[in-house]
Amino acid sequence: MPVKSLNLHLVSDSSGETVSSVARACQVQFEDVDVRHHQWWLIRTRGQALRVLDSIAAAPGPVLYTVMDPAIRATLEEGFARIDIPYIPILDPVLSTLSAVLDLPIRGKPGRQHVMDAEYFRRIEAMQFTIDHDDGQVIDGLENADVVVFGVSRTSKTPTCMYLANRGLKAANVPVVPGIPLPEQLLTLQGPLKVGLTREPRSLSDIRRNRLRMMNQSDENTYADEENVREEVLGARRLFSRLGFPVIDVTRKSIEEAAAAILQLHAEHKRRQQEEQAVLEDLSGYPT
Template sequence: MKRLHVFVVSDAVGETGEQVARAVIRQFRPGYEYTVIRRFPHIQSEDLIRKIVSLAVKQQALILYTLVQAEMRSFLQALCKEQQIHAVDILGPILKTMATFIEETPTETPGIVHQLDDDYFKKIEAIEFAVKYDDGKDPRGLLQADIVIIGVSRTSKTPLSQYLAHKSYKVANVPLVPEVEPPEELFQIDASKCFGLVISPDQLNSIRKERLKALGLSDNAIYAQYHRISQEIQHFNKIAEKIGCQVIDVTNKAVEETANVIIGYMLNDR
């Protein structure tokens, strides 16, 4: 399989370009096999563009760019053509079409979407909330959360919490372990904002074995054994039923997919 290098060049943080890159790459390599995505944010000079294109030549990289200034887009495109590097303009065609459609001229202000507005501060607050109330650190956060996530270990509760936090949701998550009683607050919250994550025993066994190996431990530890996994899932089902929460099967699901399911439920409840 050919190794793929993708450079995301942006005059802001490059989040949009990277999301587009990942969405496209997943159509070819769902697990991003032999793929390296590198983000180059805050690029606002021709000198930096020259250096990036030079590096792209050496690594035979594909360049995706989100530059709002027409002059910078043209410069990068011309340089890539000269160096025979494939490049894709993500924002340019949309800006041109929009300008024609509404008969207005774009401001071409880099990073305007990330200006310090109310939405930005709401997102930062949500991210800080997710960190503070991650992994059941403080059960008081359950009563303040927009979303509460429960599940056994290694069901991606933390990555999911962070992803939802970037969508401005305050998320708290609680790991469920048979030997530890769940916090009382878990049974006091509105069940409609609580989501349980369940996964197939086979996939959980594989994930836990890999986790143990990464820690330099034996993959025969009880943590990854089927009887232990079965015990934890039974405990999870008992708690989820008691709460009355929505249960989502995350087997073979990406974090983004699970997040979209949860967001869908949240929007329908409004």
């Protein structure tokens, strides 16, 4: 089947993060298409808008855009119509619906999601916590974690935790090593959600073998031997079952998908904690 080509123009008055995410999510639904992204960020003046229109006219293609200023929007939309290309203001349906439900006007300010507010600093704090508590480097302070991720080597613990930290969760990860028991304080840890990551042994063996080759080490190594890896994975799964950890198989999951599953588990974990807290308060007659 021949590959189709497409110029896709992404226009934003901010960093372009939102429109890029939408474009990626939609693009993967189509096969055999060569998509060339043309990115136009921080478009906040009429002069910038006109230059974008000139560039789009030179390489016509659909436009996805997030632009809040009415005057800049009008300039762009008039230009899109003149060039006769399809254009989609991706935030409009959501904003219009929320405005109607809330009976409030839309502020129309670009990049408000990137303001350095308390949420921003919470993410920075979470990132630092996650870096400090990567791969079991530091055990002290894990009671302050939101999530503690366990898994054998090369089950994507670190990138998953970094993604979670970028979403504002303090995420620590602890390696499960054959023959080395987990510290008792981890087994009795209260508060954080504890999750086990696993991977299909053959896939994990291949990943480890490639890792050894990158490090110029022999792949004739028990670390990558499939049978040894199988026993290691089975032992970890038995441990997770005994400790009651929910388990996520990352074999066919991206980092984002594994993190999304953990985010959902964390939300359920927090809800249960809140329900338990409410019961204790009802029994005691006052907040604990």
